[in-house]
Structure formats: structure tokens, C-alpha cells
Amino acid sequence: MKLNELACFLDRAPAILSSDPLSAAFLDDVQVIGDQQEFVKRMDAPQPQPSARMVIIDAQASYYERLPRVTLNHDPYRPELGNVLYEKYHDIMRWAFTQKDIAGRILSDTKVDTIILVLVDGLSYDDCKDRPSIIPCLVNGATITAVGFRNIIGDPPLAYRLFKKGFKSKLGFSYWDRGNDLTNMLFQGFDPQAQMHRVAEFEEIIEQLSKRRLTKTFVQIVLSGLDQFAHYNRGRPPIKELVERLFGYYLTAIAGVVRQQKLTGLLYMISDHGIWWRPRPSEKSAIVVPDDKAKRKRLLAGHLIRNNVLHVTCYGEAYSLLRYPYIFRDFKRTEWGTHGGLSYYESVVPFLKVEVF
Numbered sequence: 001m002k003l004n005e006l007a008c009f010l011d012r013a014p015a016i017l018s019s020d021p022l023s024a025a026f027l028d029d030v031q032v033i034g035d036q037q038e039f040v041k042r043m044d045a046p047q048p049q050p051s052a053r054m055v056i057i058d059a060q061a062s063y064y065e066r067l068p069r070v071t072l073n074h075d076p077y078r079p080e081l082g083n084v085l086y087e088k089y090h091d092i093m094r095w096a097f098t099q100k101d102i103a104g105r106i107l108s109d110t111k112v113d114t115i116i117l118v119l120v121d122g123l124s125y126d127d128c129k130d131r132p133s134i135i136p137c138l139v140n141g142a143t144i145t146a147v148g149f150r151n152i153i154g155d156p157p158l159a160y161r162l163f164k165k166g167f168k169s170k171l172g173f174s175y176w177d178r179g180n181d182l183t184n185m186l187f188q189g190f191d192p193q194a195q196m197h198r199v200a201e202f203e204e205i206i207e208q209l210s211k212r213r214l215t216k217t218f219v220q221i222v223l224s225g226l227d228q229f230a231h232y233n234r235g236r237p238p239i240k241e242l243v244e245r246l247f248g249y250y251l252t253a254i255a256g257v258v259r260q261q262k263l264t265g266l267l268y269m270i271s272d273h274g275i276w277w278r279p280r281p282s283e284k285s286a287i288v289v290p291d292d293k294a295k296r297k298r299l300l301a302g303h304l305i306r307n308n309v310l311h312v313t314c315y316g317e318a319y320s321l322l323r324y325p326y327i328f329r330d331f332k333r334t335e336w337g338t339h340g341g342l343s344y345y346e347s348v349v350p351f352l353k354v355e356v357f
């Protein structure tokens, strides 16, 4: 079914959507229902029924016969998603698959010897969506490192919750150049001497991992993704090659350690935020809102920007998220990408779960 056909359908009756629920957010006046049981209860109640278009995304088998099911021929992961996120941000965050769901996913499947979480700094879903088993996941709030990683780790931190589920050993890996505050936050509960390794290059991670027996161990690794290439690089970064190195070499080598020890494992990968790569000269360019405090204030108050900025609070900090293709300042000469705003490129990150046996 096409998106406009679903709209006509919903004008007549509610339906269960078997496709990605984000597609429903592309329609006007649609209420997305996450709790089907609650919905059925409301439908059965002797009171006037709401006339809004309603889509149910929590499809429970027991209710299948009750409501029609539809499958959509629509991919919500496209540049227009930025607008949809902007218009319906708070609603979407209630029911979509976001970074805040990751810890729960990991905790729901712990019957293995080793759990490895690879946190990648800067990688868009768009740049690796063709690889096997990649699932799109939304960033909650500002698309910056401190917010993204915090969304994923959760509170209490994942390592702590896995410890309670039997993962008594933990090992952490981070690069030397990482800011201390962020590392401390990400590796809260890891003993800095015995359980943390600050490495200069990837091979050290494999070397250290190979030295330990990884039974009932939680391994958390922060890898530099593409963020560093976005902020400074001579020439446009070779995105395809960098992505290939991450999947074809880094993740393969990490999984290889578990396999070598003849253990069972689950390897997860997710990034903190995506990157909106600098448009090529032939592409639609960014619309710059100058990064000058006084000017910005005027512009924010003005119509154009007021209609394109979303104010959110993440972990006590206030952020103004500009929707695509607005940007607070133009790209510097050596800058190839940006993040921090609300767009398909920045707000959708790849999530990967691989069984290692």
C-alpha cells in the first residue's frame, strides 16, 4: 500500500501498521498508538469514538483478527524525515526506536559469555544502510557526542545493569585524546586502573582483548568513527573506505577474539550521532544562520528561523536544533561535515547486533 492509500484507508478505520511506524508520521493528522491493549479498551468503551486517523504499531497477535493490517510501500529514511522530525518531534520520540531503547535491547538477551558494545563516534545510517543487518535508530535530542552516548548508556549505566545480570567482569577501551568528562561518564563504574584501557591505535584493543579470558565479560569500546574527518580533513573524506574499515576490519577483528576463545558472544554497534556531509557544489546547499550571538538572537526571533528551530533540553542543557538544511554557520574550508541539528543525516544512526558463535 502506498502512503496516500493508507491515508484514505485510515479515514475509514484504524489499522495495524506492519511496516516501519515512522512512515505513519509522514501523514497529516495521524495518531500513532503504541499500546494496542489500551486502544482496544478505549474502542470498546461506551463513549464517543475519536475521529482522528489512527495507526497501531504495537501489533499483538491476539488482536490480529480485530483490526485490519496494512503493509506500506514507503521508506521513511530519506531527507524529508528532517521535516517530519521537526514537526512531530515529541510525539515521535514517544514511540519510535531510539537510542534510549538500546540498553533495554542489550539487557533482554544475556545468555552468552561475552557482550561487546562498540560505540562509534559519528556515523550516519545513510552512510552504511546497505550493509547487512543494519537497523536505523533515532537520536534523542541534540545530535552531539555527549547527548548521543548518554542516551545509549542509560541510567544506571549499562555496565552496572549487566553486572547485576552476571557480567561480573568488564573491560573498557577509549582513545587517549578523548575528553575526560565524557570518558568518565561513559565508563562510570569501570576501574580506571584494572578495567580501562586508553589506546592510541586500534590494534592495541585486539591485543588487550586477546590477553583476557572473556567469560561473563562486558566489553565497551569507543571507536573514532567519521566525526574526526568531518571536523577537519584535507579534501572530502573517503566515506566508503572509512565505513568499510569499520565493518570489514574493526568489527570483524573484535568478533574474531571471541570466536578464537571459543566463546559465545553478542556484538553491538551504534553511533552517537550521524553527520550531515557538506553538500557538493552540485547539490542543494545549506542555508546559513550566522553564528553571531546578537545576530542569531534577532534571527531566532525572526520568522524564518523561528519556524525552523526546535528547542529541546537534554540532561539539563538547553539546545536549539535547526532543521535541515539550516545551519548556524557555513562550513570552514577544511570542514566536511556537521552535526548538532535535526536531519535525516544527523538524527538517524545505525544499530547493529551480531551473534558471535
Ligand SMILES: [Zn+2]
Residues within 6 Å of the ligand: 121, 122, 144, 145, 227, 272, 273
Ligand atoms: Zn561525536
